[in-house]
Amino acid sequence: xxxxxxxxxxxxxxxxxxxxxxxxxxxxxxxxxxxxxxxxxxxxxxxxxxxxxxxxxxxxxxxxxxxxxxxxxxxxxxxxxxxxxxxxxxxxxxxxxxxxxxxxxxxxxxxxxxxxxxxxxxxxxxxxxxxxxxxxxxxxxxxxxxxxxxxxxxxxxxxxxxxxxxxxxxxxxxxxxxxxxxxxxxxxxxxxxxxxxxxxxxxxxxxxxxxxxxxxxxxxxxxxxxxxxxxxxxxxxxxxxxxxxxxxxxxxxxxxxxxxxxxxxxxxxxxxxxxxxxxxxxxxxxxxxxxxxxxxxxxxxxxxxxxxxxxxxxx
Amino acid sequence: xxxxxxxxxxxxxxxxxxxxxxxxxxxxxxxxxxxxxxxxxxxxxxxxxxxxxxxxxxxxxxxxxxxxxxxxxxxxxxxxxxxxxxxxxxxxxxxxxxxxxxxxxxxxxxxxxxxxxxxxxxxxxxxxxxxxxxxxxxxxxxxxxxxxxxxxxxxxxxxxxxxxxxxxxxxxxxxxxxxxxxxxxxxxxxxxxxxxxxxxxxxxxxxxxxxxxxxxxxxxxxxxxxxxxxxxxxxxxxxxxxxxxxxxxxxxxxxxxxxxxxxxxxxxxxxxxxxxxxxxxxxxxxxxxxxxxxxxxxxxxxx
Numbered sequence: 295x296x297x298x299x300x301x302x303x304x305x306x307x308x309x310x311x312x313x314x315x316x317x318x319x320x321x322x323x324x325x326x327x328x329x330x331x332x333x334x335x336x337x338x339x340x341x342x343x344x345x346x347x348x349x350x351x352x353x354x355x356x357x358x359x360x361x362x363x364x365x366x367x368x369x370x371x372x373x374x375x376x377x378x379x380x381x382x383x384x385x386x387x388x389x390x391x392x393x394x395x396x397x398x399x400x401x402x403x404x405x406x407x408x409x410x411x412x413x414x415x416x417x418x419x420x421x422x423x424x425x426x427x428x429x430x431x432x433x434x435x436x437x438x439x440x441x442x443x444x445x446x447x448x449x450x451x452x453x454x455x456x457x458x459x460x461x462x463x464x465x466x467x468x469x470x471x472x473x474x475x476x477x478x479x480x481x482x483x484x485x486x487x488x489x490x491x492x493x494x495x496x497x498x499x500x501x502x503x504x505x506x507x508x509x510x511x512x513x514x515x516x517x518x519x520x521x522x523x524x525x526x527x528x529x530x531x532x533x534x535x536x537x538x539x540x541x542x543x544x545x546x547x548x549x550x551x552x553x554x555x556x557x558x559x560x561x562x563x564x565x566x567x568x569x570x571x572x573x574x575x576x577x578x579x580x581x582x583x584x585x586x587x588x589x590x591x592x593x594x595x596x597x598x599x600x601x602x603x604x605x606x607x608x609x
Numbered sequence: 610x611x612x613x614x615x616x617x618x619x620x621x622x623x624x625x626x627x628x629x630x631x632x633x634x635x636x637x638x639x640x641x642x643x644x645x646x647x648x649x650x651x652x653x654x655x656x657x658x659x660x661x662x663x664x665x666x667x668x669x670x671x672x673x674x675x676x677x678x679x680x681x682x683x684x685x686x687x688x689x690x691x692x693x694x695x696x697x698x699x700x701x702x703x704x705x706x707x708x709x710x711x712x713x714x715x716x717x718x719x720x721x722x723x724x725x726x727x728x729x730x731x732x733x734x735x736x737x738x739x740x741x742x743x744x745x746x747x748x749x750x751x752x753x754x755x756x757x758x759x760x761x762x763x764x765x766x767x768x769x770x771x772x773x774x775x776x777x778x779x780x781x782x783x784x785x786x787x788x789x790x791x792x793x794x795x796x797x798x799x800x801x802x803x804x805x806x807x808x809x810x811x812x813x814x815x816x817x818x819x820x821x822x823x824x825x826x827x828x829x830x831x832x833x834x835x836x837x838x839x840x841x842x843x844x845x846x847x848x849x850x851x852x853x854x855x856x857x858x859x860x861x862x863x864x865x866x867x868x869x870x871x872x873x874x875x876x877x878x879x880x881x882x883x884x885x886x887x888x889x890x891x892x893x894x895x896x897x898x899x900x901x902x903x904x905x906x907x908x909x910x911x912x
Contacts, residue, residue: 309731320743325750440900444892446841448848448861449885452868460876540733547738551848555868565739566849569746577743584739592734 295604299597306593313585314374318357321574321581328383328572347383349574360578379579384571390579393564398583400470401553401560405545407480408487412541415484416491417527417534423492424499424530425522436496439489447548451482451555468557479556483548487541494533502530535602539595543588620826623905630901633894640891644689653683656856663870666879673879675866684858685884691859692888695773696840702778703785703835708828710782711789712816716797726790729783737780738842742851744776745769769854773846777839785831792827796820826906833899837892844888860888 329335329343344350348359348366358364360380362373372378379390423435458478459467466475502508503526511521550562561580568576624630647653657679664674672681714725749772756765764771796802797820805815844861846852853859867881 305731309734313735316740317743320747323751324747325754440896441893444837444896445885445889446844446864446892448844448864448868449889452864452871452881453885456871456876456878456881460871543736547736551845554849565742566851569742569851581739581743585736588736589734 295601298600302593302596306589309589310586313589314361314582315357317578317581317585318360319353321578322353322356324572324574326572328574347381347575374582379583380575382568382573382576384568384573384576390576393576394561394579394583397559397561397564400558401546401549401562404476404479404483404549404552404558404560405542407476408483408545408549409538409542411480411484412487412491412545413534413538415488417495417531419488420492420495421499421522421527421530424496424503427500432496435492439492442485442489445485447482447485448551448555450485451478451552454478454482455555468555470558475556475558479552479558482555483545483552487544491534491537491541494537495530498533499526499530502526505529532599532603536595536599539588539592542591542595546584546588620905624901627901627905629897630905633897633901636890636894637898640689640887640894641693643686644693647686647689648683651682651686653680653686655679655683655687655858657683663877666883672883673877675877675880676870681863681880681883684863685860685887688858688860688863688884689887689891691770691853691857692840692843692861693891695770695777695843695859696836698774699777699781699839699843700832700835702775703780703782703839704828704832706779707782707785707831708789708821708824711786711791712793712820712824714786715790715793716812716816716820718794718797722790726787729786732783738845741776741780741842742846742849745772745846746851748772748776766854766857769852770857773843773852777842781835781838781842785828785835788827788831789824792824793820796823830899830903830906833895833902837895837899840888840892840895860884864888 327344327349328347329340335343341350345367349356350367351359355364359366360373362371362375362378364371364373366372372380377391379394382388382390382393385393419435419439423432426432455467455478458465465478466472469475503522508521508526511525512518516525549560550565552558553560553562554566561584564576565580565584567573568580648655658677659674659679662674662676666673672685675681675684710725714722717725749769752768752772753765756762756768802815802819805819810818840860843852844859844864847859847861848865850862850865852861855862863884864881867877867884870877870880
């Protein structure tokens with residue numbers, strides 16, 4: 295197990311390095327740098343700005359400076375290795391780290407709420423459908439799942455706003471002021487993934503319910519509820535656990551759209567704006583932090599899965 | 610869940626007996642027909658502005674008008690053209706990459722297979738949509754510069770669409786590659802492959818003449834499921850304002866416009882509702898059709 299964790303962590307570092315490098319190359323090769331405006335800056339000012347942000351020098355010099363293995367113009371090592379993400383070039387006098395420290399917790403709260411709704415709701419719906427196989431509940435749940443998968447979040451979101459915020463006036467239209475303003479965005483974000491988890495859970499539960507240990511549990515005279523929700527669920531939930539990594543990744547990217555719809559001050563809108571304004575450091579910073587988070591999450595989920603899987607096999 | 614090979618007889622018959630699949634096909638056929646011929650039949654101009662701003666749906670403006678007085682019906686039709694074009698072309702590229710990758714990986718086996726699958730695992734861990742956003746933004750600028758430099762000025766307006774097709778085509782193939790590989794692993798141990806090898810046929814011939822035809826069923830199923838995924842990705846980008854450029858419209862950008870004008874004072878619901886219905890109906894039909902095809906081609910997997 296220890297060797298497995300070590301091997302996976304090593305490969306994670308390699309992936310991370312590639313992601314950083316690819317992001318860097320793509321962003322820095324963009325035609326039109328961060329200081330290209332409608333009205334051309336005078337060359338001296340442009341030079342000065344570039345020097346100030348360490349954007350002068352060859353691509354290789356910039357790369358090594360950004361990584362933090364080469365001294366910058368002020369003679370210090372200030373890069374990724376030192377945990378420095380540099381200053382934003384479009385938002386005056388704000389560092390990328392500051393912006394992320396302010397916005398990421400908001401995105402996280404939203405993502406975690408959606409993750410809970412999607413996984414718990416999906417597991418419950420999926421098991422219910424599997425237990426009542428071929429019943430109207432099963433058919434109805436799977437039909438609803440297909441609907442949820444097909445209807446994009448940016449349709450569900452505005453429709454929910456139209457219904458609950460504007461017609462019924464029960465919940466806030468958007469923003470991030472009260473706990474109530476979390477409800478609609480979290481539901482919107484979770485929507486399609488409740489459906490994915492439910493489908494996964496149903497298939498896996500149907501398979502598990504055919505297995506011998508379930509028959510044994512029933513033969514022992516355990517109540518149907520205990521058979522299903524204690525014995526079968528423990529095994530059937532495994533595919534859902536392995537889906538948690540991709541799920542977290544999808545929720546993180548999905549929240550970019552949901553934050554835009556509901557006007558939530560998360561990291562998503564900053565990411566979109568950083569592309570539109572070619573804010574190189576902000577764009578690189580958000581991408582690298584997002585990717586790191588997702589890669590680490592994937593690793594944690596994989597380790598947890600392997601551990602659970604083994605424990606169940608040993609039992 | 611391995612498919613019987615070749616696809617079981619009567620797959621088409623089973624599909625035809627499935628009312629849901631037939632309705633889905635009818636919906637799809639209608640949307641595609643309207644996307645291609647609609648603008649010609651109704652003489653709609655998606656870019657013509659007028660003074661009739663924010664008109665509710667009427668017989669003159671079937672889906673109402675937007676903030677620039679443009680006919681929403683024409684906009685939705687143009688959206689259908691672009692979204693479906695990107696969806697179909699992107700899915701085809703995914704299909705080609707995924708099938709070839711899966712074929713080679715499964716057929717080669719051993720170390721090569723292990724390495725190729727490891728690479729897919731790594732790609733799975735990377736948040737594709739985030740990289741996709743950067744890819745489209747960067748390559749669109751490069752491509753525009755290149756087009757202008759080489760004098761293809763009339764193509765500059767379409768640069769984003771072309772880039773979208775290529776980049777979207779390059780990201781959704783992972784699942785396809787895995788499924789094709791799984792099938793090849795089963796197929797290559799069957800006797801007809803051994804016979805072909807005994808006859809001294811080349812690897813390329815075995816791959817493309819013997820293995821590929823047996824993959825058609827499963828590839829079609831996943832093609833029907835990849836198209837809605839690509840359409841969704843494209844609309845995701847367009848919704849954020851990073852996809853097709855105005856004044857061109859895709860379903861995503863129309864929905865974004867519609868979502869922006871919702872407010873408690875006055876709601877221009879038609880700008881949101883019509884694109885939403887058309888897009889959701891299309892995606893639903895594709896997903897239903899994909900599920901039905903899987904059932905028809907693989908009766909055993911039916912639950």
